[in-house]
Amino acid sequence: xxxxxxxGPQSTIQDxxxxxxxxxxxxxxxxxxxxxxxxxxxxVGNDPGERYLVGRRPGSAGLEVLLSGLKLRVLAExxxxxTGADLTAMLDDSPLPMWQTVRVRPGHTVAFRRPRxxxxxxxxxxxxxxxxxxxxxxxxxxxxxxxxxxxxAIKKGDVITTLAPARDLAHLEGRRLRDSLVPSFDxxxxxxxxxxxxxxxxxxxxxxxxxxxxxxxxxxxxxxxCRFVGPKLEFKPRPAYLVEQRAxxxxxxxxxxFPSEASRCRVGSSLLSSTSMVRAWAATxxxxxxxxxxxxxxxxxxxxxxxxxxxxxxTRRLKHSGSWRTRSPKPALFARESMSTPExxx
Amino acid sequence: MFYREAVxxxxxxLYLTIEFGDELNLLxxxxxxxLDTALRATSIPGVTETIPTNRSLGIxxxxxxxxxxxxxxxxxxxxxxxxxxxxxxxRHITIPIxxxxxxxxxxxxxxxAPNNLExxxxxxxxxxxxxxxxHAATEWWVSAVGxxxxxxxxxxxxxxxxxxxxxxxxxxxxxxxxxxxxxxxxTSFYPVRSPGGYQLLGRTPVELYDPKQQNxxxxxxxxxxxxxxxxxxxxxxxxxxWEIRRQYEAGAYEYQIREGxxxxxxxxxxxxxxxxxxxxxxxxSM
Numbered sequence: 001x002x003x004x005x006x007x008g009p010q011s012t013i014q015d016x017x018x019x020x021x022x023x024x025x026x027x028x029x030x031x032x033x034x035x036x037x038x039x040x041x042x043x044v045g046n047d048p049g050e051r052y053l054v055g056r057r058p059g060s061a062g063l064e065v066l067l068s069g070l071k072l073r074v075l076a077e078x079x080x081x082x083t084g085a086d087l088t089a090m091l092d093d094s095p096l097p098m099w100q101t102v103r104v105r106p107g108h109t110v111a112f113r114r115p116r117x118x119x120x121x122x123x124x125x126x127x128x129x130x131x132x133x134x135x136x137x138x139x140x141x142x143x144x145x146x147x148x149x150x151x152x153a154i155k156k157g158d159v160i161t162t163l164a165p166a167r168d169l170a171h172l173e174g175r176r177l178r179d180s181l182v183p184s185f186d187x188x189x190x191x192x193x194x195x196x197x198x199x200x201x202x203x204x205x206x207x208x209x210x211x212x213x214x215x216x217x218x219x220x221x222x223x224x225x226c227r228f229v230g231p232k233l234e235f236k237p238r239p240a241y242l243v244e245q246r247a248x249x250x251x252x253x254x255x256x257x258f259p260s261e262a263s264r265c266r267v268g269s270s271l272l273s274s275t276s277m278v279r280a281w282a283a284t285x286x287x288x289x290x291x292x293x294x295x296x297x298x299x300x301x302x303x304x305x306x307x308x309x310x311x312x313x314x315t316r317r318l319k320h321s322g323s324w325r326t327r328s329p330k331p332a333l334f335a336r337e338s339m340s341t342p343e344x345x346x
Numbered sequence: 347m348f349y350r351e352a353v354x355x356x357x358x359x360l361y362l363t364i365e366f367g368d369e370l371n372l373l374x375x376x377x378x379x380x381l382d383t384a385l386r387a388t389s390i391p392g393v394t395e396t397i398p399t400n401r402s403l404g405i406x407x408x409x410x411x412x413x414x415x416x417x418x419x420x421x422x423x424x425x426x427x428x429x430x431x432x433x434x435x436x437r438h439i440t441i442p443i444x445x446x447x448x449x450x451x452x453x454x455x456x457x458x459a460p461n462n463l464e465x466x467x468x469x470x471x472x473x474x475x476x477x478x479x480x481h482a483a484t485e486w487w488v489s490a491v492g493x494x495x496x497x498x499x500x501x502x503x504x505x506x507x508x509x510x511x512x513x514x515x516x517x518x519x520x521x522x523x524x525x526x527x528x529x530x531x532x533t534s535f536y537p538v539r540s541p542g543g544y545q546l547l548g549r550t551p552v553e554l555y556d557p558k559q560q561n562x563x564x565x566x567x568x569x570x571x572x573x574x575x576x577x578x579x580x581x582x583x584x585x586x587x588w589e590i591r592r593q594y595e596a597g598a599y600e601y602q603i604r605e606g607x608x609x610x611x612x613x614x615x616x617x618x619x620x621x622x623x624x625x626x627x628x629x630x631s632m
Contacts, residue, residue: 022397022406024569025492053360054394054408134557135567143538144495146557146568197355197363239347346497346527346534346544 001075001162002125007155008069008112013129013148014122015058016049018137028053029139029147032120032223035183036084037062040124043081043101043175045167047128060128060163061138063154065112065121072123074108078162079126079172085118085185100176103169118185126165126172143224188214206233348374352425354418359409364421365402370530372501374401375489376610379574380431381424390420398573399490400499436574436608438485439601443579444587445478445548449522454546457518462545466511466528478581480509481547486533487608488575496537496555498571503613505620507531517543524550526579535571551582551591552599561594563601570601576608 014037017030030052031037038048041060049059063070068087082089082098089096090111096102098121104110112121131138131148140148149158165172199207215228348367357363364381367374375398382398385405392412397404407417446463454462467474484504491498513529518541521527525536527544534544537555553561554570563570571577582590593599 019406020395021495021567021569022395022404023491023573024567025495025497026569051408051410053406054410143540144555144557145538146495151557194356194358197357197365346493346499346529346532346536346542 001078002072002110002160003075004071004154004156004158004160005073005109006069006071006111007153007158008065008067008071010066010142010153011070012064012140012142012153013061013131013160014064014139015061015128015137016052016055017058017139018135018147019053019056021135026135026144026146027141029137029141030058031062031064031122031139033064033084033122036120037064037122037124039099039177040081040083040122041128043083043099043172043177044079044124044126045165045172046124046126056136058137058139060124061131062125062129063123063160065123067115067119068112071109071111072160074104074106074110075159077103077105077169079103079165079169080110081124081175082121083124083177084121086116087118087121088113088116089121097176099182101172101174103173125162126167126169127163130161130163201235201238203234203236206235209233352422354421356414357404360406362405362407362414362417363402364405364425367401370400370489370501370532372487372489372503372613375487375501376431376434378403379434380428382573383431383434384424384428385421388424390417390424392417397492399492400501431610433607433609434574436487436576436606437572438576438578438604438606439570440578440580440603441550441554442552442582442586442590443482443526443548443550444584445481445581446474447549447584447587449549450525450546453518453521453525457514459514459518462511463547466509466545469512470509472509477509478548480507481528481533482579482581483507486577486579488571488573488577491569491571491573494537494540495557496535496569496571498535498554498573500533500577502531502533503576503616505613505617506623511545514543514545517541521546522549524553526550533577548581549587551587552594552601560597561599561601563603574608 014029014031016034016037017028018026019028022028034052038059040062041048046060047057049055050057065084065087079101081101082096084098086098089098090109090113091102091104092109096110110123129138134146138147140146140151140153142152145151148154149160154160193211195207202210209231210233213230215230218227218229220227347369348371349365353365355363355365364378366377378398378401381403382396385393385396385403390412392407392409393405394408395404395406397406405417405421407414446461450463451461454460459465463474463477467477470477472480484502484507486500487503488498488500509528510531511528520539521536521542523536523539526547526549527534527536527542528547529544532544533547535554536542537553555568556564557568559565559568590599
């Protein structure tokens with residue numbers, strides 16, 4: 001049992017998620033880095049759950065911690081394991097070793113001080129976090145107000161209770177992940193990509209650019225999607241009704257959308273975003289570039305170095321967009337219902 | 347464009363999508379729903395979910411149980427065996443809307459936009475009253491549900507519905523919940539407070555999404571709209587809005603839902619009449 005002293009920017013209770021409701025618009029949610037949460041659960045003797053999206057057993061719930069700030073006071077003795085990104089986890093004043101079990105006692109404080117590499121860490125607790133199950137899972141979706149504690153991120157004053165551990169706490173001590181299996185959160189990430197569904201709309205040259213350029217993560221990223229900034233990708237000529245009437249920009253922001261929060265996974269809408277449905281676990285573990293994070297508050301991170309990252313994509317779009325009164329009556333865009341109309345949110 | 351043959355495209359390693367065309371058209375949506383219905387009646391090993399949308403059907407599959415090649419083969423077989431559909435199960439739901447409500451007006455103003463209904467009236471060369479009348483006169487066909495729980499898109503079942511609306515040139519940062527909106531000829535809905543860029547039409551006093559599942563209508567799930575539902579929007583005034591809202595909050599609101607089906611021929615007939623009437627084109631203002 002824990003008391004939340006500080007919730008941090010966004011700490012949510014997650015398990016493997018609640019698949020099966022995409023047709024109602026309910027995203028499956030679940031840990032962004034399922035490998036990390038799964039290993040944490042195994043270490044503390046919990047059920048790691050079945051495979052993401054296609055399995056039906058969500059496994060035990062743990063805490064997903066974003067960047068720094070989360071602070072918990074231990075109220076009852078238990079065993080925890082911290083996995084995922086290195087966010088400088090501390091047990092009182094000493095560093096908390098990651099990827100292994102740690103026995104914590106009442107009065108101890110677990111805190112995440114500063115992101116050193118990666119963005120999301122996980123706290124797995126023996127027994128798993130005890131919150132009501134909604135549609136088969138405890139995973140929080142803050143946009144849909146479901147899962148976790150009242151469908152929101154945890155906040156100061158919350159008390160987090162756990163279910164009874166499957167094993168004696170003494171048996172859980174000293175368990176750790178072999179060093180060779182601990183993933184690195186530094187450096188460049190190789191993300192596996194399945195091209196499609198609309199890669200045929202892009203020029204060959206642009207596909208090569210997409211697959212070879214070092215895309216830089218922009219801070220306008222969250223659990224729903226990550227935006228990567230890089231050179232402009234060119235379309236092949238398209239029928240007029242498929243062309244969105246937007247002033248050309250010199251760079252592209254490439255949206256990688258995660259099935260966990262995007263309920264429709266862009267089945268047949270935006271072009272850019274659907275170039276790359278990636279293995280989400282690989283991409284999410286990365287999140288904001290570690291170098292930019294060392295000095296940083298969340299809102300500022302990612303601004304460093306490259307000139308391409310100076311202007312975030314939304315600003316750019318804003319600058320080029322038309323104004324209300326200068327539009328011609330009956331804009332040509334809707335002369336025929338355009339496929340670009342239903343792009344993204346209404 | 348309607349494709350001559352459905353196109354099967356990969357969507358990552360857990361999904362694929364079956365596309366029937368690349369435009370917004372009810373006839374495409376009917377085919378999507380027909381295939382979805384056929385798939386639900388058959389069980390294909392490895393398929394865990396199907397997601398009907400405007401012009402394509404999403405398939406979620408377990409790559410440890412099946413391969414994409416095998417799956418596409420099975421899906422094509424079902425698709426080709428599928429006979430012509432004449433009728434689809436379709437609920438009819440009546441939803442009260444306070445058109446041009448004060449929240450919509452305030453929200454537009456806060457984002458530097460003109461009153462959205464006045465703007466729509468202006469670009470369609472008509473009046474606010476006529477925009478509302480036209481919107482409430484046609485039945486709407488829910489063609490896709492997604493993006494957020496209970497966020498849906500609906501197409502007019504009356505081919506003569508002519509009011510069209512552009513998206514905001516720059517999206518709003520927020521939109522109050524329970525607002526109905528339109529872009530192109532699509533009606534959509536904000537179940538929860540969210541950013542967005544469609545033109546705001548009005549607000550309904552009743553929930554279409556209830557994660558707490560308090561009303562009876564939500565006993566099977568927190569989301570009311572389903573693909574292939576038909577909606578009729580009934581204009582209400584402010585006083586009625588509050589009266590219904592109070593009823594809703596007291597748990598006394600009775601949703602007006604009629605189970606039933608929709609004959610696709612009804613739409614085709616209307617479409618034929620509409621096309622015939624259009625042979626003599628109206629004077630175009632552009």
